[in-house]
Amino acid sequence: MSGPDFSKSELIPAIAQDRESGDVLMLAYMNQEAYEETLKTGRVCYFSRSRQKLWRKGEESGNVQQLREIYYDCDADTLLVKVNQIGGAACHEGYKSCFFRKIDPATGDVEIIGERVFDPAEVYKKS
Amino acid sequence: MSGPDFSKSELIPAIAQDRESGDVLMLAYMNQEAYEETLKTGRVCYFSRSRQKLWRKGEESGNVQQLREIYYDCDADTLLVKVNQIGGAACHEGYKSCFFRKIDPATGDVEIIGERVFDPAEVYKKS
Numbered sequence: 514m515s516g517p518d519f520s521k522s523e524l525i526p527a528i529a530q531d532r533e534s535g536d537v538l539m540l541a542y543m544n545q546e547a548y549e550e551t552l553k554t555g556r557v558c559y560f561s562r563s564r565q566k567l568w569r570k571g572e573e574s575g576n577v578q579q580l581r582e583i584y585y586d587c588d589a590d591t592l593l594v595k596v597n598q599i600g601g602a603a604c605h606e607g608y609k610s611c612f613f614r615k616i617d618p619a620t621g622d623v624e625i626i627g628e629r630v631f632d633p634a635e636v637y638k639k640s
Numbered sequence: 641m642s643g644p645d646f647s648k649s650e651l652i653p654a655i656a657q658d659r660e661s662g663d664v665l666m667l668a669y670m671n672q673e674a675y676e677e678t679l680k681t682g683r684v685c686y687f688s689r690s691r692q693k694l695w696r697k698g699e700e701s702g703n704v705q706q707l708r709e710i711y712y713d714c715d716a717d718t719l720l721v722k723v724n725q726i727g728g729a730a731c732h733e734g735y736k737s738c739f740f741r742k743i744d745p746a747t748g749d750v751e752i753i754g755e756r757v758f759d760p761a762e763v764y765k766k767s
């Protein structure tokens with residue numbers, strides 16, 4: 514057997530990294546079905562823990578993630594997907610990366626890093 | 641309140657990324673104590689799920705991770721630590737990154753990417 518091991522845990526964390534810039538964009542989870550769909554379609558599919566269903570990243574915003582490369586780790590319990598992030602932003606708050614808040618280790622103060630690529634109110638507006 | 645939210649989950653995944661190369665090195669978990677120790681000491685400390693105790697990365701191999709920057713995500717349930725990886729390898733199997741196995745989406749075949757930096761048998765030998 515090779516590849517991620519879903520027998521230990523139904524959900525495996527998947528780190529999405531921008532293939533070009535190397536920026537870590539987000540972390541989400543895949544179950545076996547999401548993993549297999551990702552390989553088959555070349556578009557990254559996660560499993561949403563809050564909605565308890567497959568989450569085709571970008572299905573609402575259009576900001577899909579095209580799969581470029583996929584790796585798994587030494588314990589076979591984490592995935593790394595290198596992607597082309599359509600729209601330039603992975604975060605539902607409009608930032609390129611979900612990791613847009615930097616903590617100062619000395620003080621605990623938080624600083625916003627990076628600019629908003631889109632306005633969430635505009636992208637996710639209800640029709 | 642700012643910073644990661646340990647009230648939803650005692651353990652939060654933490655992605656370690658090489659500050660210089662941008663390589664994603666590994667994913668491990670932190671509890672609040674590990675997080676606070678990391679900020680205070682500037683050396684990355686995780687919580688080992690298998691051993692159920694604080695895991696000062698590199699305590700056995702010497703390959704510690706010096707904290708350079710720390711971020712948390714939009715949901716406050718994942719951390720990203722940018723580090724200086726002493727010894728050049730984060731993986732206990734001797735590779736620079738734990739993500740040294742690449743999956744071919746078309747065939748599922750696995751290819752080893754990257755070279756061993758150290759010999760695990762040598763580094764973790766019993767004295």
